[in-house]
Amino acid sequence: MERKNLENTLSELVHVLKPAPFPSANATEHWSVELDGTEETNSRWRTYMSAALKTAKTFEIHCWKEETECIGLALRYGKRKDADWRHGEIIAGDVTPEFISLLLGLPKPTDTEPCNKMTPFFTIALDNCFWSEHYGTELSGTAGPT
Template sequence: MGNPQIGIEIIDKSLTDNHYWRKLVTMFALVGMRFEIHCWNEETEEIKAASIYGEVKTSDWEFGTIIEGMLDEKFIEMIYHTIKPQDTEIHNKMTPFFSIFFENGFSSEHYGTEFHILSAPTEDLNFTALLEEIREYAIINKY
């Protein structure tokens, strides 16, 4: 059997920073890989910010906009320095972007409160340690 798929749901609504989100996303962001950022149409500032790193993709998502592009150092630097949004009434947002998808099967969804990892590194000690740290704040499922 191959590496397990992992689902992570941040359930602790009291997290005041996005330290774990930034660490996890940058762990899977690799230069040269394709990405998509999904935003709701009314999130004009977020669409504008994402458009710096890619272009609007034609889609049939009536209520949203998808920006696609190639990961580069500037994109990864932007992710690493993303500040946790203050708008947390509905979701305790970790990122201003509704969803981020990477070509390697990693995704950050529902404003960074859910992660899906299709191919988790089983021998990566940094990843294993990070999962242990996150366990206090999240539900982690392996499939």
């Protein structure tokens, strides 16, 4: 009988719960952008990446194991990171002028499977909380996009 009373009381209390207000004055603004299949070039991706690279110090590139060419390219600018990801490789390094030139000079991949790729890298993460994911089709960050 005591358990039933407890369940009833908890059920009643759950119904009157209200979320705490989000402290927007102190919160970092989060944004995200999806670049869909209608993007004919990667110029929008380049614009976002260029802005993010201005304040980034380090990067991580995530590639699937079978993407050996991309792994090799990323290894020119960073080193393999110890990670427990058995399906891929993570390459980490410093954001240098050479690395910036590489990223911003990449042509849009012609391979559009499984998506309309903006970059050959599955994920590019910068230390300033900018993320280019799913081959550059999903961008997100905490600083306002330009």
